[in-house]
Amino acid sequence: MSDDQRIYLPSQPLRPGDRYGILSDFEPGTRTLPAGFQIAPPFRPIPVDIVLEKDVAVTLRDGVTIYVDVLRPAGTDPVPVIVAWSPYGKGQGTSTSVMGVFGLVGLDNGILSGLAKFEAPDPAYWCARGYAICNPDVRGVASSEGDSVLWDRQEGLDCYDLIEWLAGQEWCTGKVAMSGTSYLAVSQWFTAAEQPPHLAAINPWEGVSDVYRDLVLRGGMPDTGFARQLRDFSFWGLGRKEDIVAEAERYPLMTDLWQDKIPDFDRITVPAYVVASYSNTLHTAGTFRAWRRMASAEKWLRVHNTQEWPDYYDEANVEDLRRFFDHYLKDEDNGWEHTPRVRYSVLDLRGGDRVGVAAGEFPPADVTPTNYYLDGRSRALTTTVPADAVPAAYDVGANPDVVSFVVRFDRETVLVGYPKAHLWVEAHGADDMDLFVLVQKLDAHGTPLQAFTTPNQGPMVQDLTERGATILRYKGSDGRLRVSLRHLDEQLSTADVPAHSFDRVEKLAPGEIVDVEVDLLPVGLVFHPGEQLRLVVSGRNLLGPMMPRLVEYTPANSGRHVIHTGGEHASYLRLPVQTG
Template structure:
């Protein structure tokens, strides 16, 4: 592979793993690492290492059926970048021809800068993004060079620390990633082709990284555009509500990343440190340090990104910030031509100084989900959370209804946790057309029989008048969820609000036999419209244990690329290689390193006390609409 060699036996050897990580306030924090999946594993889909500069010609393609280039593109491959600690990472650069200095957009992730371990082809129907909509030169969930170079931008694809041929070890978010991003941006700003103005863009990991890098305040970072990305891995992903959920993180490490060295073992750190400590504090994005212009995009349906994206928008101190909440999935929204043009107007304003009408765009645009009818998209509002939605109280009654009227009679409902029917539902049918917009909070009085803890999942969803689930535009149930391990029930009184309880996660408070405690379970934000007769259904259930053997199937699709690299003319006979591997082609040690999700705290009986002194109530931001 042109200077990059791999020894699989050495890769599987656990010896030599680093033991410390730079976090804020500690340069040598004790941290677990594991061996990365090797870059010559079939599902890593590595195109090889080759330092070269070529011109990709207008009209050529990366693969048959993909979007053709509309201009010549200078493609600099495997460009070395030295970080402050001497580590070398490698980047691909796509930029316009000629001598004009141009702004640049950075796509920051460890998923590979050409093809890599993740591709839309791995997902059924490419999640609604047609092959013809992108060129195939784009990084997974990043900006497409075929479009952006034609608009006068450079696109930068770094393989971040430890990814593929880059030196060092892959780290999850926090100080090390933030400082690396700072160094890369400042390096790029000094290149001969650079105008000195850079932006960050992309979905998921590419979005998450932006909160951390922007908080370091690199002088040449002119704007960010986080398109759905968490801001607190402990609360948003691996330990939401205090319940360990390592499935998605394990799947990302095993099936989405590859490198020559090691990767930070965040799942093991979640096992070793199940409450908030300095390691997890390092992973909380320092949002209040961000002041650059921001174009923030969210949805209500992402099980990892929704809360953090909206928290990011609310908490950053940027004077110029915009929020758009869509009604589909992140990838089709990101590549939707109308949204790309909208985003381009933002970048043209802040990176090129164009005097367009961007400042007239509403600061907040949201969607109202209305499954069974028609969603409202891009409704302009004053701010988020949206003002004007009074808090409605729905009391939980023993007849499993939600009522605006409390009851003075005490009662209880229960289920056995180890049965298929370990849940209770409560229903409210609307008499008038109404909207629920914002954050929801459930106050419950709970008791465990046969256990000293409870793992609870709460679901609020819209159903039709007959109680049938109504899928939204993304094809999913129109719902929002909340999670809580009852021993993590302690609230931060300074940060908690009526609709948003903030858990401290500093310690566990186990239950005693017969003890009844009040808990608050915050549900992630949503926006749902209800028509007369339609139902709001609240489900309280034993949270299921998420297995860590999840394989998302990334790296399996066979992606054709020209063997010589670059692009080719449509119909031209060139040697094509296919990158990708079978579902079982993972090196054995990769899956052997996965950690098991800790045992559920659920056993025995969950009892929920209602009425009288045990006022269990659902707080909902709700308004009647015409």
């Protein structure tokens, strides 16, 4: 463990405010909520009697005590339990912050009971179907003891101990699962890697799987806007909290600290139902990475076409998840094993998305990676190498400060899988480059096509997503790389997905031309005849911050960026073209 590299800040006690819900008070004890109980007017009444065991003490292996709420159906029959592991307060479901988030994305708060943690399964649904829900306040949060940490092996060990404690309770069948989106998904990678004996299944619904590469230093750039928000507004407690922002500043290269924040995918062997999207610039890369690398023989992937919260609480998707859990936690012979291992979406961006397309793998077997070469003279993307070596360039801070290349498709073309950019680059007047790459879909007239991922597409969301809030509006597949950190990790890299080691700095010499590989977010995208694909390269973030109102990263750029094309320096965009 990398305790010597961790940096801590004092936490602040959880006090009444916008993140304080009705069940946030520390009130140990057991009571029964009768069928029809409604915790507050906006929320749905519960359909069955639910036993609420509040603030139950659970002692972890190092002596630290955490407190959990257990909600289970009334009665004497033992039931399996689903754990929602995150630092978000276990009483936060009725808080104004959670209600505001639902309002922002266009979800009715009445679809939930208010008994659920943020981004977690709703006890009103699951208790009515013979499951218990465990909502913990994790280490260092609210009244739980210890210092809180952010996404590393410590959380896996802690949740292991909670799972084994739950399995031993008289009301439990001994089978435990995990479910939830975002933070609740990430914690599942770490917990499953510890292999608790009574963990029967996991359901990670979009989440990072490498804190360095996905959260604080994507592409080697210290873009910590969301990490700062996560640190400052999610770890309320009595002890200390990990200062992930200070750690990113002190340790900009891969160290043991960051290695401890990568799950041991080879040890994830439990049945898994993984849910991903192409459009979440925080979660997409990490979810697909975990899916690829986890060792589970029984694993399923569904790639949806919206944002994670509407998808997670959609009635049909909840029922689909219940079939998975019924199979593995209740041993029901319901045919789940015949579910296609992959169900993916193909985005149209004009209202004609295809969803639930069945495949045996991702990318599907009928995908052929195809190189489209950059032509600096015509600014076209071509499937043959341009004979002439013609560079394209932009001056940092100028207008324009991008170069782009376009291909028009003369027949329907479907991309499904992992694109990447292989670029030959040079810096004039600088020894480094922060590069940003975007693949856009254009209509036949050259207009960029985009799509909102939430039910709310009104003026406020229009404003928020005009520049930023990329999780709410999809504008294309993006990637980024600091060129001095271009060294590839040979063990982690594949032909489709480059992975950089981030363990060394290789500055550019004057006149030096180097090749770099930039991994782009996975895509599922259809182009109709006449529509176009545009590749954009720039020295600035082309999408803005991933979340609303975050501080935008300022690239460390100066001078002139040159992208070489053709001849001996044939830069290309590799696209996953479906040929079936």
